[in-house]
Every structure is written in C-alpha cells, then in structure tokens.
Amino acid sequence: MIWKTAHLQQRALESATELATRCISPQLLESSADRIHLAIVGGGPKGFYALQKLADSLRAETYLSRQIEIHWFNSDHNFGAARNFNTDQPEYLLINNCIGTIHCFSKSNLHKEKPEQALSLVDWIAYHKTENKSVRSLDFASRALVGHYLANTIMLFLTNLPTNIQVNMVVTTITQITENGRNYRIGISDSRWLLPFNYQSVLLATGHSYYSENRDLQTFADHASDVHYISSIYPVQQLDRIKAGVKVGILGMGLTFVDTVLALTEGRGGRFEENERALTYMPSGEEPATLYPFSRSNLPMLPRGPANKQQRYYLRFVTQEWADTLLQQCTVGIDFPEAISPVLEKEAQHAYYRTLSKDFSSSDSFIDRQIANIPQTERFSLKKLLFQPFCLIDQHAEDQHTNVVSYLRHTLEEAEKGELESPLMAAAAVWREAIPIIGQLYREGKLTAESHELFDQKYYGAFCRTAFGPPMENVRKILCLAKAGYIRFRFDSPPNVATDRTHNMFTISSNRQKLDTKVLIDARMPRPNVVAHHAALYQNLVKEGFAMPMVNGSYRPGCVQLTPHGQLVDSSGKATAIFVYGTPTEGFTLDNDSLSPDRNDFATPWAQFATHLIKQQNAIHYEA
Template sequence: MIWKNEHICAAAKGAKKNLQDLIEQSNDVFQPSYTDEVTYLGIVGGGPKGFYALERLFAQVQAQTLQQPIVVYWFNESPDFGCGPNYQVDQPNYLLINYCVGNIDAWNREDCNTAVAEQLNLRQWIQKNKRIETEVAPTDYASRALVGCYLQDQLKALLASRPTSIGLRFVVSRVRDIAYQGLFEIMIDDKPGSIRVEHLLLATGHCYHNKSLLANIHAEPKLDNYFDSAYPVQKLNAIPPDEPVGVIGLGLTFIDVVLQLTEGRGGQFNENGEYIASGTEPHIYACSRNNIPILPRGPIYGENRYQLREQTSRYLKGLAQTNQGRKIDFETEIYPLLRQEAQFAYYSTLLSSRDEDEVTKYMHTLDQAQIFHLEDLLFPQIAYAKDQNNAVLSFLEDAIAQAKLGELHSPILAASAVWREATPLIGEIYAHGGLTGKSQAMLEHNLWSAFCRTSFGPPVENMKKVVALAKAGIVHFANAPLKTITYDDAQQQFMINTQQSQLAVNYLIDARIARGKLQDANSALHNALLKNKLIQPFDNDGYQSGGPALHKSGQAITTPLTSDTPLFFYGTATEGTLLDNDSLSRKRNDTASPWAKSIIQQLLHKQKNALHESYSQG
C-alpha cells in the first residue's frame, strides 16, 4: 500500500493553515528591540532537522523549568516549516519516500518530551487519520507530501506545548550572510539591517549546487533550457511537449524528474503497469557517468531485513573503540570485511542457511570466476546492445524481480543490505576524522556513490513506472557511460557525448544531488561563513571532504579570531565530518541535543550568577 494525501482526513492536513497564521503573527512583531534581559536564539532551516532542534530546546527548557525569557528566530526560505522542501505538502503524490512508514518517527523516544500530549510515529498518525478501511502496515510506503502533512501536524502538537518563557518568530526569507561580533548578525534578503542572536544552529539541508555539466562553459550557465537543479519539480512544466530532453543522473532525482514529465502531465499507468501517454510528454534521454541505474528495494522493516553476522558487528564495534587511540584505514581494515560479509550474505541467502561451514564448503565447489564479489554488485557490467534500451531495461527488470523477492530471499539484495546495516557502526569509526585521510578520500571518491546506489534505492513501484515509460518509448537510456556535454550556441542545443555516440537535445536537466564542498564555494551561505571566519574546512590528514570542521557536539571549530563561537550544525551540513545524516532520523548524528543543552547550561549559569549577585546586594 502507498499512502497519499487523499487517504487522510482534512483535519489532519490542516496544520499548514495554522502555521501560516503563526507566520503572519510573527511578521507583526518581527523586530523587537534587542535587550540583554532576553536570550535570543536562531535556527536556520525549517525542515525536519529544524523541527527536531526546536523540540529539543523546548524539552530542555521544560526539564529545567527555566523562566528566563527566550526568543527563537526560525528562518526558512518558504513557509514550509516542519517539512522543508523535501516533504513539501503540495508536491505531487507520485513522489514517494524510499523508507517504509514503520521506520519514520518525528519524536525522540529515548528522551521523551513529556509536555507534548500525543507523540505519534508516522504509522500511528496514518492509522488515526485515514479515511479508508485499509490497515496500515509498517512495510507500507507513503508519498513525500503525506509525510510533510505528518511532520507539520506533529510540529503543531509541539507548538501547542511551547513553554511560556519562549517566544517564537517565523522568518520566511533566505539568510544571505552571517557575521559575528559577540552576537550573530543575521542578514536576510528582504529586510534591511540584521537580526541579532546569541546562539545559532544551522540545519540548512541540501543548500549546495553542482558545477556546470557543460565542458565548454566554465562560468555558471544562464540558459533558459538548462535546469541546474530538478527541484521544485513543478518548474519542469516549462518544457514543451515532444522536445528532446537530456537528464543527467540515474538516481532518486532522475525518477522524480521522469514522473513529473509524464505522470505529472496527465499520463497514467493502467492495471497491467503499462503507460498510457497524455500526448504532452517530451522525449527523455537519460545517462550518467557510469550509466548504471539505482537499484530498487522491497519493504524493509523490523526482522524483514538481512542481519550482519555477530562477528562482523563485534569487529566494527571494536574498531570504533580502537579508534580512540589511532585512525582506521578503511581500505585495509573495513573494506575487506565488507567484501567477506557481502559474500556470506549472498551465499547464505542462496542456500537458505546461516551455517558458516555450509556456506564455505559450497563456495569451495565453485570456480574462481563464478564466485560472487562485492564489486559485482557495486560496479556491474551492463552488456550494451545496438538497441541500448534492451540492455538497461534487462538490468532494471532483473533488479525489480530481485527487489520483489526481498533481501531474505534474493542473494543480490542481501549483499546490497550489508552497507546499509553496517553504516551506523562505520559511522562511529568515520566521525571527526576517525578514518585516515587517504582512506576517507578513497571511500568518498571511489565507493560512496556505488554504496548509495545499491543500498538506498526507491520502492519497487516507482522503478516499475520507469520501466513502463522506457517500454512506451518515452524514456531512452544511453548506450554507454557519459563522457562530456557541450553546448552549441548557434543551434541552442546540448551535445551529450557518450563513449559510443553523440546525441543532441534541446533541454538539459541536472538530476544529481550536490554534496557540500567548501573548496568549490558551492553554497552561498557556507561560503559567507567561511569568508567571515566563522567556520574552517574540515581537514583530515590533508584531505578536505568539503564540510566544516566540527567538535563532537556539532559546534563549529572556528579560527582563533572567533574561537568558541556558539555556532552549531545539524544534519546534511555535517557530512564529511559525520557519516549518513538521514533527514528524518532522530537517532543518527543528533547534534541538536548538545546545542540545546549548551544553551540551557549557559542560562543556568547566568541565573545562578544573578541570584548570587542579588544575595550579595541584599
């Protein structure tokens, strides 16, 4: 079952209107006079991580019963507080999350905020608010829009519990610059002057852009037919029907693009899974640097997943402890273990046995050329034919068949689960330069995208749609990996050059998701922070991953000139220093809790000093 907005009662979708009212009220009292009697805080980023940070602050204030007045400025580029752009509630319902509903929970169950009366996970929320009789299974999927409704409804519940000592100001604008002179000076697009706060958390999500795809244009291209980002997908409606469109990237964003250009234009998929065109679709030509599509996956929840062997988990936990005294070499100390675990996952699933001896004996009966290796999963060889669609289609149809079996029955799916299951343990080793710089570079440049492509793919339903579109002759896959893309100014066309052919298209869409690279200045805000010496690049043995240097708490490691600045990062912005920052997880790399605790500690210290001074004067 795929849950969508249409399955939920209207009342559960009303949180957006409540938030709009609060935003309008904030505008009426936007810029109060700064006073030392009030503590001013800032959260930049209105997505799930910003929501979680606000919840942690409320919980800390309530736990300490603080009465000191606090004003929180919460900044977001749009009114979509709580859900952010990824889970915006008005986006099309055919854009799906790639996790089962049973895995999504907006609340911290290990440190509960007792002031919030009803804290629902996504499954409970759907069950409470659904309009149909169907029961909600933890292995069901949902549209991203519905998840946005859930997040905003839970934010509404949080705001109802707001401590009376906290005032909240919603600021709908882009933060363009941040300076620091004892206080943070926050400059936004549509207001003169600045907003001053004492403590600041950045939960800015995906605020990066890729370098231009065009080999013969070095500056950022300003072309009406070039989309340097696919989001919001509604902007792709500007592409006329029947036009040849190049899409670069074959991951999750590629699927969003394809569905927007087809189902988003009135096309339909019938009961047999065939695509019925609306007649308004463009012709889509898709490729990537390696030209290997992302793998779909079946429902993953609870015990319905591959489990790492105990010795593998124990070894990785041991490395994390060893890591306190030395750096770990991913290439020699972790990757060989992953190769062994992937082989065991493959053959134990094939044999339906977790018996080590049985698996080993079976592998000894095979010729070396027959034995499965992790590289067969990460870097498969696609046998391209003259009709390139047949080769990629065959690859995708086999991947769908395996995903339907699930990782408890499909050997290749079991092998693909190894990285996903090992990621939390490897993350403990990776954090804050726990790997050698050389091996961190090797992981991020040689293996990272392949691990993500094989372990964190879309639900089967959406990949089946991609296959149907290819069979309908609307989506065409390249016949070889991409080499270069150039722009013919005279013809106003893009030339896509693969290793075997050249193709001219009238529109080009960059469907890659950028990662933060301070050295490339690919985020305007982070570049401003670097210029103002509020952050410095994370450096691991000379390797710079692209993110800011952070203390274990998530606080920025600044230059001596601005030492101990109360600037914290949470979520995507910590990548390169921390590993795997899932946008909906409350457990992974939680730096919001240390941020909130540091504020409370300072307020308690200030309160104690004030009492001491009062007693002294009395």
C-alpha cells in the first residue's frame, strides 16, 4: 500500500496551513533586552529535531527565571516539511524508505507527558486514515503525506511548550553571522542590516544548501534559443518548460532521476495501469519523446525492498566490537581498502551464501570453506555487486539498454522476494546495516586522507546505489517506461557533455555513443563544497573566519571543519558557539540523508551547550 494524502481526514492536513499563518517576517520580531536569544537556521526536519531537543533540555531546568526566545529561521513558509517533504508536491513523489522507519521523536518530554501525541508515522496514519485498510510498517507513502505528518507534529509540539520558551518562526534567508562580544548577530538577505538581537548560540540545519550548477552550460543555454539546462529539478514544476516530443539528456541515475522521469510522464497526465500484475503506461501525449539517462557508472540503483526488524538481514562481522578494536588499534588513520573493505566483502559473501543455502546457523569457518570452494569467476562478490553487477545475472549484451533493463527486471524480482529469501538483496542490505558502524570509523577524518578520498569518490555512491535505491513501485514504473520506449539507456562508458554552438545543442558523447539534445537536466544531488558551490551563508562564514574548510591531510572533503560535538571551528582553530547538524556536515560525518533524529546527532550536544549558557546567564541576571 502507498499512503497518500487522499487517504487521510481533512483535519490531519490542516497543520501545514496553520503553521504558515504563524510565521512572521524578520521586521516583526520585537526586541527585548530581558530575554535570552538563540537561533536555529533551517526549518526542515533537522531544525525541528534541534528545537525539540533544546526544549526538552530546558524543561529539565525548572528554576530558570528568564524568558528564552528561539528564532527559528527558514527561507520560506514550509516549516517542518521544508523542500523535500513539501505538502504541495505531487503525490507520485514517494518516500524512499518504508513508513515503519519514520518517526520524528527521540526521547522527548512531550513523549513522556502525552504519549498519544508523539506518534510514529505508522501510528499517525492509522489515527487519521479514512481508508478501510490496515497500516503496515512495510507500506510506503507520498512525500507530501510525510510533510503533513511533520507539520502536524510541530503544531502539537508548539502548543505544548513551557511558558518561559517562546519560538518565533521567521521567514527569511540568513546570509551572514557576525560576532558581537561573546554573542552573535545575524544578517538576512532581503536587507543590509543585522537583526537587533544578540544570540548566545546558533544551530545551522540548512539541509542541501549547495548547488551543482555548471556556469558554462547555463550561460550556453541562456544564449541559445529553445535550449534548456536545468541544474536542479526541485520543485518539479520547473520541468514544465520542457516541451512535449523533445529528447532529454538526464545526468544522474539515482533517486532524483526517478523523480525526473515521473514528473515528465505521470506528472504530465500519463497513467500507469495494472493488469494481472503487469504495468502498462497510457501516455497523455505531453511527454518528451525519449529520456536518455547517463552517469559516471551508467548503472541504475537497486530497488529497495521494505525492511523492518523482523524481515532484515543481521550482520555477523561488522559489529560494534570490531569497530571498537579497529579504533583502538589504528593510531595513524584507518585505511579503508585494507581494514574495512575486506570485512564488508566477507559480510556480503556470507549474507549471499547463507541466504542462498538458508543456512543461518553453521559456523563462520564452515561457510568460509564453502565459499572458498566456489571458483572465483563464479563466486558472488561485493566488488561485482558494486561495480560489475551485470555479470551477476550473466547479462553481457552488446546493447546497454538490454543489459540495464534485464538487470532492473531481475533485481525487482529479487526485491519482491525480500532480503531473507533473496541472496542478492541480503548482500545489498549489508551496507544499510553497516553504515551506522562504518560511520563511526569515517567521522572526524578517521580514515587516512587517501582512503577518505577514495571512499568519497568511488565507494560511497556505489554502496548507496545498492542499498538506498527507490521503492519497488518506482522501479516497476521505470521498467514499464523503458519498455514503452520513453527511456533509453544508451551509454555504457562515462560520457562527456559539451556544447555545440553551431547547431545549438548539447552533445553527450562517450567512447561508442553520441547524443545531441536541446535539453539537459542535472539530476544529481550535489555534495558539499564550501569553497566553490555553497550557499552565501557558508561562504561568508569562511570569509569572516567563523568557519574553515575541513582538511584531512591532503584531502578536502568539501564540508566545514567541526569539533567532535558539531561546533564550527574558526580560522584560528577555536571552537565557536555555532553548531551544524545534518547534510552540511557530510564529509565530516557519513549518511545524513535520512529523517532519523538520532543519526549524527549534533542537536543534542547543541541543546546541552545552549542550556549551559542559559544557566550561566540566568545566574548572572539573578545575582545582578
């Protein structure tokens, strides 16, 4: 079942509008010397988690006499849902993980006081649904529905705040932070002035706040008639300018590629009809002629089968004890290919062959011997799964399209079996299970410079391709569109994009294939690059010396340098009172692209830090 907003009571869908009416512009903020001010920049899920954790921490300090005012800034009115779970987006855009994995509470006081209000997504849908179907944790949902869940949860949170905490939701883009003695002042984009408040501490939860626009391609498109270069597809309505019947090149074959394809087909009135488990596409006539996806690897993502606690593969070698021992032994940096990769390989082979033989109880040495008896050329390996997956299904057609379609069809069948039945999906699940532990070995530049770079450039994308793909429903749609001729997987080696000024075209060419097109879409999610491609706020923080790019030996991962608790390190190497949480910490931490309130949790240390500062202020005020 895929839950959509049409399956819910109207009452559940009103919070997003109510939240928007509570927002104010920065000009309406009132200044009061008596109050203690804190700021959160970023109104998405992570900004909310930080707010929640701060409120929980302050609730425990019952004697605080001063009023605490939190300014929660977001670029638009979509607090909670933000961009990725925007409640206005089309319902065919789905979450990528099943609903059982989503909840927006950690250990909140609200939870303890009013457990009926701190609902997980599953319980929230069950509470508000009008559909006469039971809600299963393995179901999926539209991203818009999740946005409503977030907005509803925030409304409840705000109505339960203690009286000494005031939260102002302020719509503006923050571009600057400066120092004022021991406090901070904040600058906004729509004005030259700094807000008249002294903030004790600031938390940045700005999500994907960097861009991947290629200026040369953009300039070319701006000056050529009927040529379009789209550097980011969100909101998907911007794809409306692509005319029906044209050829479209799509750079990137991950989750954003899937959204792009759906927006250009289903989003244009096409329909998928199901007949005896086979999907047929009924076009609207508004679709582009053909979509040509390509990427460095030219490999599609594996479909993501739903997984919950009962139906998942559990690891044997990538354990907390293993990671602790490695951390103790490694004094000069961990070498990924030498120390981590072989253990992941062993884990994936055990997952594959134990699931194949349904033998989850024999000793590891017995399984090792079984695996060693299989000739290397025939043996499953993680390396094959990551980098040569077609050989796993014996698919070696001359034509890349045939290879990709066969691979997608095969992996979809495997995903439908589930990871306890499918050896391939069990092996693919290894990365999903391992990432919290590998993240401990990665964070804070613990890998050697060379292997940090190698991991970021080569391995991370390949692991995500196997473990964090789209829901099966979306892969079925991609396959159906490929069959109907709307998608053509043409490239089998890394293509190069150039511009042809004579014919006003983009030319995409690899060793053996070439494509001329007037429309090019960049469907990749950019990685942090604080020097070249970051939002003005981060560039200004670096310019003003409040932040510096992270350096691991000879390697710069692109993010800012942080302390182990998530504080920005300034250009003199000192920790500041500005914390960063979520996606902008990627490179210092690993795996922030999820709704988890606990993964790489720099919100809790920030809440504790801010509470400590407030206690100090409160004491000074009291003594005075």
